Amino acid sequence: MTGSVCVVGAGPGATCLVERICANASKMAGWRPLDIHVVDPSPAGRASGPETRPPGVRVQVHRARAVDLAGRWVLLDDGTRLDTDAVVLAQHHLDVLATPGELELLGFARRHSLYYRPTGYAGSLPLDHVPGGQPVLVRGLGKVFSEVLAQLTTGRGGRFRCDRDGEPTYIAGGREPLIHVGSRRGVPAPALIEYPLRGDHPPAPRFVTALADRPHDFRREAWPLVAKDLAFAYYHEILTAHPERARMRWADFADAYAPEEWGGKAMRALIRKAVPRFEDRLNLTRLDRPLAGMRFGDLPGLQRWMHGYLAAGLSRRADPAHSADLAMIYGLRGVLGVLAERAAEDPWFQRFADHAAGGLPAARLAELRALGRAGIVTFLGTDTRVEPHENGTWRATGTTVPGSLTAQAFIEARRPGPSVSRTRDPLVQRLHTLGECVEESGLLKVRLPDRRIVDHAGAAHPRRFAFGPWTTGGEGTTLRRGLDAAVIRHADSLARTLLAETLTPAIAKVA
CATH class of the missing domain: 3.50.50.60 (FAD/NAD(P)-binding domain)
Structure with a gap:
């Protein structure tokens, strides 16, 4: 049988x-x-x-x-x-079907002859009716945004060419809209890392395994253990694969690290002693929200910062001297597996994990930077909100730059939440x-x-x-x-x- x-x-x-x-x-x-x-x-x-x-x-x-x-x-x-x-x-x-909030926005768009695209997957995003030459508000900087961007740029006759330094330059086709994009975090995820680890595979999760099933408060109960494991993997690579930048043997560091509380004074002192250069230390807060607390007087100021941020990120993710970043991602992989076994879902941590692990290939992010330099893409910063405006348009606001921006078209370049x-x-x-x-x-x-x-x-x-x-x-x-x-x-x-x-x-x- x-x-x-x-x-x-x-x-x-x-x-x-x-x-x-x-x-x-x-x-x-x-x-x-x-x-x-x-x-x-x-x-x-x-x-x-x-x-x-x-x-x-x-x-x-x-x-x-x-x-x-x-x-x-x-x-x-x-x-x-x-x-x-x-x-x-x-x-x-x-x-999934549209949410009640999305249905309200669809109704507003119909009443005022506006364009609105709710959340959805990249394959279901026909954007033929987005007008060229006009501003369009986009919320989301992940993989769906990458597909939206392709449809609205190279999909409309634009093309990239490499300059003498190998950097892409965008040649407009003439039918592109002016894309104003923001998100909760305000920046895209770092580029995917293409090279292998320099040292041995980092240790398996050691601290998060002590977590009880289904923590009530993830930030308070789980995050200190998660962060401790991520840093453990990160510093394992620094101390074993790049010993010239360390002042402590891995075995001694591991023994001193294990009993200390994450973020405590003793742990901070230990890390400073073991890794003397500030730029070699892991900063999870900065990784998660690089624009946190930053304010710009106008959009051009934010654009200059964003272009520098993208350039620095592309350089770092292509350089094996920073292979500790990849070790941290390996540690993240193990942590995700442990949390899944404990049904410890947390939307904030899932967003952090997706961001920290890297989103797009470096070539796609280099093209995004080129589109910014060409004036096709303008970044709006953190906590971007797009809402119906009383004058019958869409209005975008955020916390990074003062003021607001209006447009006739609005695209939610995000995947829908599970339901x-x-x-x-x-x-x-x-x-x-x-x-x-x-x-x-x-x-x-x-x-x-x-x-x-x-x-x-x-x-x-x-x-x-x-x-x-x-x-x-x-x-x-x-x-x-x-x-x-x-x-x-x-x-x-x-x-x-x-x-x-x-x-x-x-x-x-x-x-």
């Missing part, structure tokens, strides 16, 4: 899960064959299963959408019915309506560590699982460049659980 697992989704997390199922199945000699069904309307060749999959394991990709679960059956929108022993909801993200209750996904929507899954802070609730879906009565389903960033404990299941070890670990654990459920040895079945 053949076992069967259905994986709904074909994105990076689902692909990782399928690979781990195959890898673990190859070690289980004498177990019955296994069919892995991957369901996604547009898998684009992903999750087809390793060519290294073991004998007896078949991976079948269904280009369809899962719409219902009924007992052992997964029902697809093309009429297919899959008989499975277990099903995993592993969609990369869930599209099971507002999802467009027909399967999750139906399960939620029937009470067969529940929402917790917008996320699909699963039981940890085995990730079984929890229903309205608090019971964990024996054959239904969920794996992804839109589930509780999901921060450690988000594939990010350079942050995939936690994903692999969680996928590996879930794969073993699935195989234990579906590949019961024949002898046990007979018994």
